[in-house]
Amino acid sequence: MNNRELAENIVREMGGKENITQNWHCITRLRFNVADSKKINIEAIKQLDGVMGAQFQSGQFQVIIGSEVANVFQEVDQITHGSISEEAAQPSSSGNVLDKIFDVISGIFTPILAAITGSGLLKGIMAILVWANMLNAEGSTYMILDAISNATFHFLPFLVAFSAANKFKTNPSLAGALAGILMYPQIMTLADAGEVSSVTFLGFLNIPMNNYASSVLPIILGVWLMSYVEKYAKKIVPKSLTIIFVPLLTLLITAPLVLAFIAPLGTFIGTYLEMFFTKLFGIAGPVAGALMGGLMPLIVVTGMHYAFFPGTFASLGKLGYDIMLLPLNLVANLAQAGATLGVLIKTKDTKMKQIAVSAFIPALFGITEPAIYGVTMKLKKPFYASMVGGAVGGAIYGTFVVKTFSFAVPGLLALPTYIEKGTNNFLWAVIGVLASFVVGLIVTLVMPFDTGEEFAVENKESTTTEDQSSIVENKSHKVIAPLTGEIKELATCPDETFASGIVGKGLGVIPAGDFVYAPFDGTVTMTTPTKHAIGLVSNDGVELLIHVGLDTVELNGKGFEYFVKEGDVVARGDKLLSFNRQEITEAGLSLYTPVIVTNTPNFLDVVQAVGEGENVTAGEEEVLIVVS
Incomplete structure (x- = not known):
């Protein structure tokens, strides 16, 4: 499906645009705040072509898209634009406090990372040019480039103010004005001179003179306070006078409180975070x-x-460098790239090789979500190998106190930001990165794990019925044919999302009947409004998705009927749903029905028990062996 169709499907399965209170994106993920999380059909979203995964994290609903995230976000934003009211967007009073904090910080910084990382990368390039004597640090060209690269960080309170205003649902122009008040030249001059530590406002309010350039906590706390002041000002000011007196009251109340209490508190917190x-x-x-x-x-x-x-x-602003988040993220990301390369070398499965190739290159440049969700975490042990590699690189960085002097995406292009004349900082940065990468690669290569290969046809044919029965009896779980029809290997599925194995291992069926039956004893875990798919979990923990046809969501339930609902307990052979094959084919849609074990990583393997092209009868033949 194209980006518009994908965006429409995501919004629909999230309960419609009225359920979305805020939306933004990072390098690989769509991020949402929602009014009611229960309205989200997370399993249906995971099945969408173009979605790598979906999850609730840190108070947000995240949809992992990959490299197309910016284009998909544009479509989502167009769909939701103008539909988010201030009332609907009020934060929920329920939920984990830490999740709320992470959600706020993420929602503020993610939209402005482009300016931060772009400026940081420019500082790294300048460091290379000066080191190579290709740029004079005393010349006018350097002065202009320095202004371009430093402006983002010096005036960071302005960027944070506008982003925080969107997050806290307050007036962005007033937030920008508050940032201007914090960075007013006369206040900064007195702070830098150090001769005047504080001034008195209205004869009783003591206002410390601090330099808030490059700071973030003071303005975040200030805009948060402003959001409440503005809200209550709107309640007491007549609507006919709102445009005049609400901004006046908001600034007059907020600014002195921020200058006297909030901003100094933010500076205090930031300073002690850096010191810790x-x-x-x-x-x-x-x-x-x-x-x-x-x-x-x-x-x-x-x-x-x-x-x-x-x-x-706080560390970059006060000390001029960071020794924790960015450096350790760098070695962890390169370890992730090394582990992904190990999978690429080790696996014989064509689909996994394709996923590993597409994930390896972005990981080198600091974008690791495709590697994590598509490769290492899916196969488990390579993820552990990446953690070992990151630990080795982290130990090197911690031992030699490796510093980065600017904010950049933690990948190979960030290495220039580690250049410091007269020291070995850059050398140890490179050594740590190489160590992380090599350890992640080698541990992945030597560690035994399921590399994603499908059983070869000849191996299946050579396995006797007695051997298979022994496997099933001792350490495996049966999945009986849920439909009558012709068996297809999953790799032949026209939908790349299913064919690649991202959703899980399984097989396909070209139906010869019009009913889906329970393939084991278990519980119905998922139904969809369009009735084209059903999710089950067996009593022994096998999670199964049966997706009738491809793109059949477009029929909006026409020709489909459920006989069960979510939470129902079913026995093997129970009728689950019916569908009209004629209506599916007349609509120009494929009848290919994927039958997928969605929790494949929880098992040693999922083996197709019948060959390509064989015909099966619902409720009779065993079609999958799930090895535990």
């Missing part, structure tokens, strides 16, 4: 580095890395 991490690495550098480098993939997957952003910017 600096002390941590000063006391136990190798241990802290190994721990953070090894755990970084899990931290990124859960979205917890956003919690380190304020400390990172």
Whole structure:
């Protein structure tokens, strides 16, 4: 499907645009805040062609798209534009406090990362040019480039203000004005001079003179306070006077409170965050580095890395460098790339090779979601190998206190930001990256794991019925044919999402009947409004998706009928749903029906028990063997 169709399907399966309270995106994921998470059909979204995965993390609903995320987001934004009301967008009072914090930080920083990473990369290029004597650090060209690269970081409060205003649902222009107040030249001059530590406002309010350039916490806390002041101002000011007096009251109340209390508190928190991490690495550098480098993939997957952003910017602003988030993310990302290359070399499965190739190159440049979700986490042990590689690189970085001097996407292109004249910082940065990559690669190559190969036809033919029965009886689970029809290998599926195995291993059936039956004893876990698919879990833990036809969601339920509902307990052979083959073919849609074990990674393997082209009868033949 094209990007517009994908966006429409995602929004529909999320409960419609009225259920979306905020939407934005990062490098590979669509990110949403929603009014009611129960309205989201997460399994249906995972099945969409073009979606690599979907999950709830850190108070957000995330849809993993990959390299097309920006284009899909444009379509989503057009669909939802103007439909998000301030009332609908109010944050829920329920939920984990940490999730709310991560959600806020992520929602603020993700939209402005383009400016931050672009400027950071330019600083790295400038460092290379100066190091190679191709750019004079005293010349006018350097001065202009320095202005271009530094402006984002110096005036970071303005970027954060506008992004925070969108997150907190307050007026962006007032948020920008608040950032201007924090960075007012006279205040910054007094702060830099150090001769005046504070001034008095209205004869009783003491306002400290601080330099808030490059800071983030003061303006985040300030805009958060402003969102409440503006909301209550709207309640007390007559609607006919709102445009005049609400901005006036908002600024007059918020600005003095921010200057006197909130901004100094933000500076205090940021300073001590920076001091804590600096002390941590000063006391136990190798241990802290190994721990953070090894755990970084899990931290990124859960979205917890956003919690380190304020400390990172505080460190960059005060010390001029970062020794934690960005360096350790760099070694973790290259370890992920090494593990992905190991899978690419080791696997004999064509589909897995294709996925590994497409994931390996972005991982080298710091975009690891395709590698994590499509390769290493799917196969499990390569993910552990990447954690080992990250721990080795992290230990090196922690031992030699490797620093980065600018914010850039943690990949190979970020290495120039580690150049520091007169030191070995860049050398140790390269050594740590190489160590992470090589260890991730080697551990993946030597560690035994299921590399995704499908059983060869000749192996299937040579396995006796007695042998198969023994496997099933001792350590496997049966999946009986849920439909009558012709068996197809999953790799032949016209839908690449199913054929690639991203959703899970299984097979296809070209139906010769019009009913789907329960292939085992279990429970119905998923139904769809369009009734074209059903999800089940067996009593022994096999999760199965039966998707009748391809793109049959377009029929909007026409010709389909459920005989069960979510939560129903079913026995093998129970009728689950009916469908009209004639209506599917007349609509120009494929009858190819994938039968997928969606929790494939939880098992050693999923084996197709019947050959390509064989005909089966629903409820009789065993079609899949799930090996545990």
